[in-house]
Amino acid sequence: xxxxxxxxxxxxxxxxxxxxxxxxxxxxxxxxxxxxxxxxxxxxxxxxxxxxxxxxxxxxxxxxxxxxxxxxxxxxxxxxxxxxxxxxxxxxxxxxxxxxxxxxxxxxxxxxxxx
Amino acid sequence: xxxxxxxxxxxxxxxxxxxxxxxxxxxxxxxxxxxxxxxxxxxxxxxxxxxxxxxxxxxxxxxxxxxxxxxxxxxxxxxxxxxxxxxxxxxxxxxxxxxxxxxxxxxxxx
Numbered sequence: 001x002x003x004x005x006x007x008x009x010x011x012x013x014x015x016x017x018x019x020x021x022x023x024x025x026x027x028x029x030x031x032x033x034x035x036x037x038x039x040x041x042x043x044x045x046x047x048x049x050x051x052x053x054x055x056x057x058x059x060x061x062x063x064x065x066x067x068x069x070x071x072x073x074x075x076x077x078x079x080x081x082x083x084x085x086x087x088x089x090x091x092x093x094x095x096x097x098x099x100x101x102x103x104x105x106x107x108x109x110x111x112x113x114x115x
Numbered sequence: 116x117x118x119x120x121x122x123x124x125x126x127x128x129x130x131x132x133x134x135x136x137x138x139x140x141x142x143x144x145x146x147x148x149x150x151x152x153x154x155x156x157x158x159x160x161x162x163x164x165x166x167x168x169x170x171x172x173x174x175x176x177x178x179x180x181x182x183x184x185x186x187x188x189x190x191x192x193x194x195x196x197x198x199x200x201x202x203x204x205x206x207x208x209x210x211x212x213x214x215x216x217x218x219x220x221x222x223x224x225x
Contacts, residue, residue, distance in 0.1 A: 031211065042217050043204065043215040043218075056211050056212055088158075090158055092159075104161075105161065106151070106158045106159040107158050108157055108158040
């Protein structure tokens, strides 16, 4: 069974540009969430989608957005990139996503460098 | 709000030494608890989990017990290997999202 797949793995963008990251969840998983990992702030929750609806959102500015498609695949977008957006962006999926003990599985991540 | 606190790293051990990485949490209710491991340049891999008090999660020689009375979920392994060198994250589930500790880097020397 394929795991969570993220593309691209590595990318470099310039300040002010925008970026779109893609995520394919494990087959059958309907909940997709995104996390940002930086050396200074650690792992922080961005948002979670379930059945194409954003169900939960972390404390990030509106420049960070996402969406989920009918096949559960998800994208996240960051507009007007800042140097501080340089991070590893991790996508995760789970069967349901609620506090039922369902495990959340992570992809390998997309490494974004903003220059 | 809910939070997770892990012991500071880095932790450096010799091969075959005993490992403990402390993790305590603050939460309303009884969240599920997880340990994830991150090898250099990779994403997070689930190591083990526990969903209720007194549950013991175990995998690849690692163990952790959900202790409600001390709000702890310490990670242990009886004999570490060089291949266990990685960053370990303790996490709790909170309404569909994970709240992570700051991570503990483990380095195992031959």
